[in-house]
Amino acid sequence: MxxxxxxxxxxxxxxxxxxxxxxxxxxxxxxxxxxxxxxxxxxxxxxxxxxxxxxxxxxxxxxxxxxxFIPKSFFTKEASHVEGFAKECAVVTHYRLKNDPNGKGIIVDETAKLEEELIVRPTxxxxxxxxxxxxxxxxxxxxxxxxxxxxxxxxxxxxxxxxxxxxxxxxxxxxxxxxxxxxxxxxxxxxxxxxxxxxxxxxxxxxxxxxxxxxxxxxxxxxxxxxxxxxxxxxxxxxxxxxxxxxxxxxxxxxxxxxxxxxxxxxxxxxxxxxxxxxxxxxxxSDDNGLVLPPKLAPLQAVIVPIYKTDEEYKKVGDAARSVKSALEAKGISVKFDDRETHKPGWKFAEYELKGVPVRIAIGPNDVANGTVEIARRDTLEKKLYPAGQAAETVASLLDEIQQNLYDRALKFRQENTHQVDSYDEFRKIIDGKAGFVSAHWDGTAETEQKIKEETKATIRCIPFDGEATPGLCIYSGKPSKERVLFAKAY
RNA sequence: CGGGGUGUGGCGCAGUUGGUAGCGCGCUUGCUUUGGGAGCAAGAAGCCCCCAGUUCGAGUCUGGGCACCCCGACCA
Structure with missing residues (x-):
């Protein structure tokens, strides 16, 4: 951790x-x-x-x-729009400041009041x-x-x-x-x-x-x-x-x-x-070690950490690292060679893990001697040695693999945490427990939705497009329902 | 806007019955180190949130502010 x-x-x-x-x-x-x-x-x-x-x-x-800025009057034109945003608007009322005559810093100049207030756009x-x-x-x-x-x-x-x-x-x-x-x-x-x-x-x-x-x-x-x-x-x-x-x-x-x-x-x-x-x-x-970023959105896709004791070792390791770096860049991979002497390798490992850099390459004297590099992937934390000449292809395919693995992992998690229920008891058991998505029948009324929200904190996230359109009975009211909807506690 | 909590070196915290502030991390310098957050030594760094009050004396007690965080309600 x-x-x-x-x-x-x-x-x-x-x-x-x-x-x-x-x-x-x-x-x-x-x-x-x-x-x-x-x-x-x-x-x-x-x-x-x-x-x-x-x-x-x-x-x-x-x-x-x-x-x-939006003139206040604009908001009054669409009734439900005002109602939706009125409670959370920042309002500009004046356009000038002046020195406080009592010498206590600066105050709003009341004579510079706007004819019509301006709303800082909420949308x-x-x-x-x-x-x-x-x-x-x-x-x-x-x-x-x-x-x-x-x-x-x-x-x-x-x-x-x-x-x-x-x-x-x-x-x-x-x-x-x-x-x-x-x-x-x-x-x-x-x-x-x-x-x-x-x-x-x-x-x-x-x-x-x-x-x-x-x-x-x-x-x-x-x-x-x-x-x-x-x-x-x-x-x-x-x-x-x-x-x-x-x-x-x-x-x-x-x-x-x-x-x-x-x-x-x-x-x-x-x-x-x-x-x-x-x-x-x-x-x-992300996990308990820090961020885990998908390669396609990671600011930095790979990082090379040199390991060395002597200047002579550093020279060899640095040469190897730079050649791996240009091979990766030739493939369009964003890569940094972190040759800072102010931090030790172990520190760098932990740091890049925390920051979710998808692939880490370590090159030390042993690697230079054997013509290898150590490549570690952030998603599984797995480390392996590869021939230095294959570093670029290896990283390129690893980035694809990581991207795919993150998706697969998230999908599997969602599947395991999506439950179909047919009774309010079952519904509550899941929502009060590990939560997740709950697919259930709903009678289509705002009242039922509201009641369920009050009692369980779960809301209808959406009526899914690919949901089963088979009819059933509302888990709350027992009234007829034409399709299942997706409930969850939400952010 | 209700409930709870916290304000002390850069960060995280300790600070007893009131006596003038300390620890860890970080920072600076030097030497030794470098394959999973190094070690030792020497340093620097504080308006103890603000304002009043009590007191010989307040980080500590009293009153009043302010700010932030967490849990609700509201919401992308």
């Missing part, structure tokens, strides 16, 4: 909190609820951004940028639809397929690094379409993009599904999501894609003239993922 890291079994939540700090991903800032994302953590986010951004572009989207639907009104007149102006990489602020009661911070980074796609079907297709396409990203890059199996009315995004007609299971048996929503219908077009009066000359409201979608994904990545794969 890594030095001073609480084990997952002892206290999962504490393990997570400590790991984020110890692995140097982020730290709490001087501002309540807001984190500083440190370089190592930010480079994971950059990897995520790069992969997602390429996928957005491939599906026809372009990036743009809208203001951080950008309103400012964007206000803008789109000017962009759209004809069906020829559609579709608009825009994404924005931005920060948003939601004044959360309680925060946790990456999982829930008052300010967070995300991307939000906002599209406008001529027909409902086209918008619905877009909603589905982007959900698929998210699922593909989670599975291929994060090595995180996800369940695609639809939110119930209770859990739906404020202002959406339909909310689709991907849900993943963390190692403690709790679910984490990893991305959402909303079909907004004509709600925002109506609220902001965005109409277009169709091919046949009719004036119609535009159809909309919005979709987003946030820095919360970094939290998901940590919780899904």
């Amino acid at each position: 890594a030095k001073g890291l609480t084990s997952r079994a002892t206290d999962y939540s504490q393990w997570y909190n400590e790991l984020v700090i110890k692995a140097d991903l982020a730290e709490n800032s001087a501002v309540r609820g807001c984190m500083v994302i440190k370089p190592y953590g930010y480079s994971i986010w950059e990897k995520m951004q790069a992969a997602l951004d390429a996928m957005f572009k491939r599906t026809g989207h372009s990036n743009a940028y809208f203001p951080l 950008s639907e309103t400012i964007i639809w206000n803008t789109y009104k000017g962009w759209i007149q004809s069906y020829r102006d559609l579709p608009i397929l825009v994404n924005q990489w931005a920060n948003v602020v939601r004044w959360e009661m309680r925060t946790r690094l990456f999982l829930r911070t008052a300010e967070f980074l995300w991307q939000e796609g906002h599209t406008a379409h001529a027909t409902a079907q086209e918008a619905i297709d877009e909603t589905n396409t982007m959900l698929d993009v998210y699922a593909e990203f989670a599975e291929n890059f994060m090595a995180l199996p996800v369940i695609k599904g639809r939110k119930t009315e209770n859990e739906r995004f404020a202002g959406a007609v339909d909310t689709l999501c991907i849900e993943a299971l963390m190692q403690d048996g709790k679910a984490l929503q990893c991305g959402t894609s909303h079909f907004l219908g004509q709600n925002f077009a109506k609220a902001f009066d965005v109409k277009f003239t169709s091919k046949d000359g009719n004036l119609e409201h535009v159809w909309a979608t919005s979709w987003g993922v946030s820095t919360r994904l970094v939290g998901a990545l940590i919780m899904a794969h």
Whole structure:
């Protein structure tokens, strides 16, 4: 176990909190609820951004940028949207400071009060639809397929690094379409993009599904999501894609003239993922030794640690290390030769394990003599000797293997922790125990969902797309149900 | 916003009946080390969260603030 890291079994939540700090991903800032994302953590986010951004572009989207501030009045235009966000908005009321006449530092200049307060965006639907009104007149102006990489602020009661911070980074796609079907297709396409990203890059199996009315995004007609299971048996929503219908077009009066000359409201979608994904990545794969990162998102895929006593040994070991390094780089592997003399090999081993570097290569005098290198993989902690000449191919295939293994491991875990139940007793037994996903029949009412939440803390994560559509009886009310839904305790 | 907890070198903590602050890690320097978080030696580093009060004297007692953390409610 890594030095001073609480084990997952002892206290999962504490393990997570400590790991984020110890692995140097982020730290709490001087501002309540807001984190500083440190370089190592930010480079994971950059990897995520790069992969997602390429996928957005491939599906026809372009990036743009809208203001951080939104006039307060914009929020009143879509009723359920206001209701959803009103309680967690930061509000700007003044635009100037002045010296305190009593000499006690600096105070807000009351004469510089804004005519209309500005809301720090909790999400950008309103400012964007206000803008789109000017962009759209004809069906020829559609579709608009825009994404924005931005920060948003939601004044959360309680925060946790990456999982829930008052300010967070995300991307939000906002599209406008001529027909409902086209918008619905877009909603589905982007959900698929998210699922593909989670599975291929994060090595995180996800369940695609639809939110119930209770859990739906404020202002959406339909909310689709991907849900993943963390190692403690709790679910984490990893991305959402909303079909907004004509709600925002109506609220902001965005109409277009169709091919046949009719004036119609535009159809909309919005979709987003946030820095919360970094939290998901940590919780899904990491262990009591520290982070375990999937090779496709690891800032550093391999590290070479030299071992030597004398200068003469260092020269030979260093030459061998540099030649392995260039062989790896030739294969497009990101690799660092850590020749710092300020830390010993054992220290480096532990450090890179804590930071989740997928592959570690150790080269010492024995290796130089035998023409070998020692290659260790982070996911299984297995170490083996390989001929130095094969280092590059070995690492390349090992990275693929690790990526796959992490996915397989997470999938196996999810399968073992997904239970189908037909009674409320069984349901409670699982939810109160190791938790996980529970597939059960539900009568489709918000009241039942609410009651179950109050009694067990479990919520309906989604109505899965690939669930069995066989009818049954609601585990709570005994009323008829047309399909099973997925329950879990959630983050 | 309710309940609980904590504020002491950079970090983690100890500090007894009130007497002027200590331990571990880290840091600096030197020597020995280097295949799983090295050893020894010598150093540097403190507004004991803030403000009042009690007292000859407060890290310690009293009152009032503030901040952060954890558990709920709220939420991506």
